[in-house]
Amino acid sequence: MEKFSKDKWILDAIWQRYLIVFEDGTIHRRKSASADGKRLSAEVVLIKYRTHKKSGRVYFNLTWKGITKSVLVNRVIALRFLPNPLNLPQVNHVDGDKQHNYLRQPTPELIALWGEFQLEWATNGDNEKHAHRTGLKSGRGSSNSNAKVTPAQVIAIRESRAPIAELMQEHGLARSTIVNIRDRKTWAHI
Structure with a gap:
């Protein structure tokens, strides 16, 4: 039996247009879908996000093809818009704010400060170093x-x-x- 790939499952929901993902960090979904994902409703609703109390990460629950999983908003945005040729495992928030799940910075000033993209693929080590460098973690x-x-x-x-x-x-x-x-x-x- 093939191991379940959450990323492939999310990408399937995007490719089948059950999830409609925007660069500004908003995600819509079809109001309903058949169990096999073949028949989708024309009506679209905005997904309501939740914030994990301990980690501060923004997520929502996705039900697709009979499976329900909690998914991170930043990961869905990155899967949809950011190439990952090195198959890096994590998505880093460039400015360190876990509430900022949009792809591009909204103002020229922020682009000058952080770069064009707010999200980037990273290794666990890169993510940890970034957290220490930006003061999100002191580790001491x-x-x-x-x-x-x-x-x-x-x-x-x-x-x-x-x-x-x-x-x-x-x-x-x-x-x-x-x-x-x-x-x-x-x-x-x-």
């Missing part, structure tokens, strides 16, 4: 999504003369975490 201290301790705990660990085993139990941390904090391999900015 408690701003790091993987942080297990607070700055106050780091100071307490460094000031403590207690054995590592005792600190592990007190803070619920692994030995390596305690050692790395004490040796300033992590949390070096404090």
Whole structure:
């Protein structure tokens, strides 16, 4: 059995004109479609987007050919308009704002600042570097999504003369975490 390709499924909905995608970031859909996608309604409605509370990413639920999936607006726009000859896996927001899902910048001033396109294909690494470069992620201290301790705990660990085993139990941390904090391999900015 062939693995389900969400991108191919989205592109099929676009090619079959069930989804009508515009460069300004708006997406319309046909009011109804048969289960096989062969018969489409002539009536078109604007898709209402939702914003994911934790990530801030804009998405909508798409039902096509009997399958319902959550899809990201920026990915649909990129699939429709941006070539991806290197088959890069992610779509990056050039200005860093996840609410800006249009393809082109709306003003000459913004074009001069960010370039012609608001969206671009990227690797995971490129996307991470961009997030750090633009200040979306600091990656340091408690701003790091993987942080297990607070700055106050780091100071307490460094000031403590207690054995590592005792600190592990007190803070619920692994030995390596305690050692790395004490040796300033992590949390070096404090």
